[in-house]
Amino acid sequence: MFKESREAPIFHWTDLGDVTEGRPNLGPSMPVQVYRLFQFTLRDVLITELGVETTNHIFWRSGWEAGMAFSANTLDLTLDFSSFVAQLQQRLRELNIGVLRIEKADLENLDFTLTVAEDLDCSGLPMSDEVVCTYDEGFIAGILEQYTGKMFEVREIDCWASGGRVCRFHAQAK
Ligand SMILES: [Zn+2]
Numbered sequence: 001m002f003k004e005s006r007e008a009p010i011f012h013w014t015d016l017g018d019v020t021e022g023r024p025n026l027g028p029s030m031p032v033q034v035y036r037l038f039q040f041t042l043r044d045v046l047i048t049e050l051g052v053e054t055t056n057h058i059f060w061r062s063g064w065e066a067g068m069a070f071s072a073n074t075l076d077l078t079l080d081f082s083s084f085v086a087q088l089q090q091r092l093r094e095l096n097i098g099v100l101r102i103e104k105a106d107l108e109n110l111d112f113t114l115t116v117a118e119d120l121d122c123s124g125l126p127m128s129d130e131v132v133c134t135y136d137e138g139f140i141a142g143i144l145e146q147y148t149g150k151m152f153e154v155r156e157i158d159c160w161a162s163g164g165r166v167c168r169f170h171a172q173a174k
Contacts (some may be wrong), residue, residue: 154171
């Protein structure tokens with residue numbers, strides 16, 4: 001059981017632990033189903049107990065915190081935009097998170113449309129009338145904020161779950 005209460009998020013990258021030391025035989029990877037099992041059961045309980053609006057907020061906020069920490073700890077934030085995107089594409093591919101493409105980049109207005117194919121969170125899910133990658137919306141917002149110093153509004157506009165073959169996100173600086 002968690003014992004420590006907290007007033008504000010205090011996640012730190014080192015909270016992830018030393019996987020190399022801790023899993024010398026099993027290694028750093030595990031099946032996608034395990035990740036989805038954790039995330040989807042957590043979402044199920046949160047929606048049941050707290051409602052859909054609060055759950056959306058929690059997933060977005062958690063994704064944002066992950067994106068901020070991920071970019072601060074694993075990406076070179078000093079690169080120019082195209083090199084930064086190339087690096088991000090490579091990292092997301094190496095970690096099997098998804099295949100990122102930038103469809104539109106308006107650097108002057110910080111207005112982007114990007115797609116993620118084979119997305120960890122949703123590719124292959126049954127059809128519904130929902131876009132479900134709320135965590136990814138926050139994750140992308142966190143990465144873009146860490147890189148640009150500006151807060152972003154990110155909305156998923158197509159999703160595997162809503163019938164798309166890729167997830168498509170619109171990101172706009174606030
Ligand atoms: Zn999606």
